[in-house]
Amino acid sequence: MSLLRVLGRPMLASMFIAGGMESVRNPKAVAPVAEPVVEPVTERVPVLPDRTEQVVRLSGAVQVAAGLMLATGRMPRLAALAIAGTLVPTTLAGHRFWEAEDSAERTEQRIHFFKNLSMLGGLLIAADDTGAAPSLLWRGRHTTQDLRREARLLRHSVRATTGPAATAGRIRAKLPV
Template sequence: MSLLRVVGRPMLASMFVAGGLESVRNPQNVAPAAEPVVRAVTDRVPVLPDGTEQAVRLNGAVQVAAGLLLAAGRMPRPAALALAATLVPTTLAAHRFWEEEDQDRRVQQRIHFLKNLAMLGGLLIAADDTGAAPSLLWRSRHAAHDLRRDAHLVQRSFRAGARPAAAAGRVRAVLPR
């Protein structure tokens, strides 16, 4: 594993572990801001808890678990996807800069929104990072290609061997016994 991955993954994950712990410990601090987004999401996904504080805690727990997995380099691709999935509602709930009346708060919320957007981009790159190993899709395509090539070689070998065998059989049929 490259040094950049060893250093970069924990740096990217640190924000999620810290924020997730805060959400798990004190969901009431962010529940009022999360209410409109939680309501909209729970209406569409019935598996999620109906209560805002429970949904905030669940989101925080996922961030802590996935952040630790990403930081440790264990299952980094699914962990990055899980973090990306939690970041979208978090950003939409906490950084609604378009609704701010005060210009200074609007600027601050826009900065936080863009920061989260940048982190989302980093998570998507991390989710696509195969760690210099070929992806499963690449390996399956190349295995299929190799299999087709081997089958073609076997077919050519069979035909090449069949011609002399057929000729020998014709000669043998003509020879007296």
């Protein structure tokens, strides 16, 4: 594994581990801000809890668990996707700069919005990073090609041996017993 991955993954994950811990410990602080985004999501996704505080706590738990997985390199692609899935509603709920009345607050929220957007980009890159190993799609294609080549070789081998075997069988059938 490259040094960039060894250093970069924990650095990217640190923000989500810290923020997720805060959401798990104190969901009431975030729940009022999250309500406008959580309500429409829970209506469309019936498996999510009904209370906003529970959804905030669940999102925080996902961020902590996936952040630890990303930081330690355990299933980093899946972990990055899980964090990205929690980051979108978090950003939309927490940094609605377009609704801010005050110019200074609008500027601050815009900065945080684009910071989260940048982290989302990093997570998407991490989710696509195969760690210098071939992707599953590449492996699948090459396994298919290998199987086809082996089947073709087997077919040629069978054809090459059936001719002489058939001839030997005809000769043997004509011989007296």
